[in-house]
Amino acid sequence: MNATEARDMTPDELKDRLLQLRKEQFNLRFQQASGQLEKTARISEVRKDIARIKTILGEKTRAN
Known part of the structure; x- marks a missing residue:
């Protein structure tokens, strides 16, 4: 998953993917x-994906 795909997802979808x-x-x-x-x-790919999703979730929460 790249950042562009993650930014297109809703916060609920991001939380599900994070889980x-x-x-x-x-x-x-x-x-x-x-x-x-x-x-x-x-292992490192998953760690980076987790960090990417957490970053985007933070951006979305700060934007609202």
């Missing part, structure tokens, strides 16, 4: 701890 990403991050950490994680770069 999905946090669940995915949780699962990735478990996979990493048990040695089952194959795509290690996915």
Whole structure:
């Protein structure tokens, strides 16, 4: 997900996506701890997506 796609979403959609990403991050950490994680770069991608969404949510709240 890039910033343009995220800015087009409503705040409720962003919150839902944030929840999905946090669940995915949780699962990735478990996979990493048990040695089952194959795509290690996915962890940083998810972290960046979470930060991007939180930033855009903040922008939207300050704009209102």
